[in-house]
Amino acid sequence: MGVACTLSELVARFGGELLDDNGAKISGVAPIERAGAHEIAFVSQAKYLRDVDATQAGALILPREGRDITKRPRIITSNPYLYFARISSLLNPAPQLDPGIHPSAVVHPQARIAATASIAAGVVIGEGVVVGERCVIGPNSVLGEKVVIGDDCLFHANVTVYARCVLGNRVILHSGSVIGSDGFGLANEQGRWVKIPQVGRTVIGDDVEVGAGTTIDRGALDDTVIEEGVKLDNLIQIAHNVRIGAHTAIAACTGIAGSAKIGKYCMIGGAAMIHGHLEIADKVRISANTLITKSLTKPGTYTSALPFSEHGEWLRNAVHMRNLDKLAGRIKELEKRISELEGKKQS
Amino acid sequence: MGVACTLSELVARFGGELLDDNGAKISGVAPIERAGAHEIAFVSQAKYLRDVDATQAGALILPREGRDITKRPRIITSNPYLYFARISSLLNPAPQLDPGIHPSAVVHPQARIAATASIAAGVVIGEGVVVGERCVIGPNSVLGEKVVIGDDCLFHANVTVYARCVLGNRVILHSGSVIGSDGFGLANEQGRWVKIPQVGRTVIGDDVEVGAGTTIDRGALDDTVIEEGVKLDNLIQIAHNVRIGAHTAIAACTGIAGSAKIGKYCMIGGAAMIHGHLEIADKVRISANTLITKSLTKPGTYTSALPFSEHGEWLRNAVHMRNLDKLAGRIKELEKRISELEGKKQS
């Protein structure tokens, strides 16, 4: 790491209001409860401002509400978490790898690898691949033939990209992720399954990050498309011909079935499942564990999780979940009977 | 690609009724809305026949209901989707790889690799492995000792097959899939877990396809068995000692717990979860997100998903899900009170 900055250098670069600066240098970020004299910590929400009292942090990033609650050196900003992200990126730069191709990598002679790219040990790169400037391809990753990737991409170890997929600039792929595997396309012939060749591609825009173990199938005929700025957590499944709109974030263990179109700026909780062939509007939020079975045409938050209970209580309630129609029928019957009684009463 | 066929050649090979043939050659398949003069498109269901009007496709595959709705060259068949699958396979043959073992692959001298097989860069093959004719083993895949695989298998990059597993002919394994990992077998000794050695195998039949990131554990004592023609999507977990019957298809993110026996010709939706030690009959369909907790002895479709709502509406309903037993009690009480009132009325 070894980078260190004064607070005034940080404010010159990222803005914000600097108070009670003592000229000290900051060399790292840390949680407020264990930050030391050379570290900066942050409080993102007013309700956590009480943590400021006990901190030993050399400096703080605080929201406006915290402007006057301490005499420690501090930067006041409307979005402390974002400010912290910027400082942390500055103080924790990605390790600089030497450009070049490791001798144990197997790169097809017809691949074009930028001279500034770093290709690690054990990487296998197929015919016709293009790798842009300053890309880092981690150990034992595999790029199938004719894969094209832009500049400044970072692929960690053991990543797989199938043939002909196209990735933009600054794409991050975590280990175990698989881009461009065949979609689940099957025709049925008297009970037996016949495979449909998956001849589309997976096309990924700029600034996309794909988590560990996440799989994104290629399209059947058209492409699967992940637009710019999309962030995918671990162990997510994206089926063939899905389109995910720009700047949408999806938490781990989520599955999106074939040909679903997800809007821009959506936030999808963990383990959500989205049926195929539907459309979800921009700025939709889907709660964790929610199953979406129909198109969503307007922004909002959508949920379908069953609340948990202590097991015995759950057992007592669960029996009725399978009998709701009968319960509703009994209520209707009661309404009829009571109306009759009320009628007789009046008559 | 480069393959091209006349429609009469296609009909000679695959059957169907050819109408208004103009002798043109077809070199690819495409979606009906963007197919061009040298491409063939299909309509599988009558409700989509309206798309035929605007198409520029050189030829069409149509169901019987669409026989007379266009003058374009067309093939009439009872199963257009299957017909399309056959044409697409013909026009998109798997790339032919040169047979042989890449110099960077590490193949144990006691392994038997067919001379027609293609072993890619970085592959590691253990002692006693047998690889059949025309198999393709993708870059950086690993076959543990004594693995036996049949003919014409296609393993993509970064696949792992543990020791002693047996795979049939024409098996496709996608990247990141893991075959034969240890089942989750643990005995408990005063709170601590003691591992049960998993000494069974994973045995996979002919024509099975396994999706990216899918894991199939080996058996504890007996084998885990995937029968012929089974199709598994991505990120599926198959636990130890499971048996999946022939020609069953399972969508992504599904989990099947230990020793479950799944029938033949079943269709299991995405993110379904199936408890262990139960049996599911042939031809059962299980909906997406459904939890199966008991054996299913007859065909049918089974479901357990909670419908989603807008979040505020969900909140108002969710509180009652934990109180259904009380609601049911109140209904019962009402029934008793109203019966009493009715009785008094009559008396």
Added chain:
Amino acid sequence: MGVACTLSELVARFGGELLDDNGAKISGVAPIERAGAHEIAFVSQAKYLRDVDATQAGALILPREGRDITKRPRIITSNPYLYFARISSLLNPAPQLDPGIHPSAVVHPQARIAATASIAAGVVIGEGVVVGERCVIGPNSVLGEKVVIGDDCLFHANVTVYARCVLGNRVILHSGSVIGSDGFGLANEQGRWVKIPQVGRTVIGDDVEVGAGTTIDRGALDDTVIEEGVKLDNLIQIAHNVRIGAHTAIAACTGIAGSAKIGKYCMIGGAAMIHGHLEIADKVRISANTLITKSLTKPGTYTSALPFSEHGEWLRNAVHMRNLDKLAGRIKELEKRISELEGKKQS
């Protein structure tokens, strides 16, 4: 295998009461229904003792209730499953691999690899890595720089450990598992996501086993911690800054969101989902498919699964799940009306 023991040797080693010993040697374990004369089988629960009648097993491990139901050689013990685990481990020792580094492995000159460790073909080990005594690192696995692992670890093929993670002794990692990938840490700037560098580590204790395809993210600032004896099945997602208490076992397809603290000796069923920033007490059991949205402060079993139905029945009930609040309102209204009627009756 080749190991064989007399029953008296087993009892001398593991305890238990030996009855009707005939001096025969046992060379393997098998299920009771197919065990042969040189194999030992077990019955763990009294309800399965009826299987003893038909067995051909050379010896049996039985619970106390089965002491006198057969004349076959048998060992009586209070925990037959644990006893079986011990015998199986003895008779199925892990294969002994020759120590040393395969010539195709790429090990940084500044890594320290114990002379007794076995580094397989295609492994890539970064600068500053420490690998302990008798460790086995499987083919094509990758250890990032400064990873430290203890003694007697077993990493199967295609495992990835990111830089600076620390693992204890006897840790088992299955293929496709990813340790130390970046957590899903994002700040939002006017709709666009800004990555938070993930500078913590993943720290794994002694005797932990991690299933195939399971991903454990590194911490954002602090570490993600998996305490000793934790057992993780396949395709589990552990987010950043999670802590899992010692000897907790988690079944496949489960997801645990960021900063959740799971207690010791917990058992978590398959496909459970646990929200972030909550605490779960020691000895909690969570049922399969259950979503935990709040802290659990005391031991017990917790459940939230919706029971499945035949699809038509499910449809009839599901419509009411979205109308529970209205149903509850109708019950309340009925209670009011009937109270009025009852009041009039009395008056």
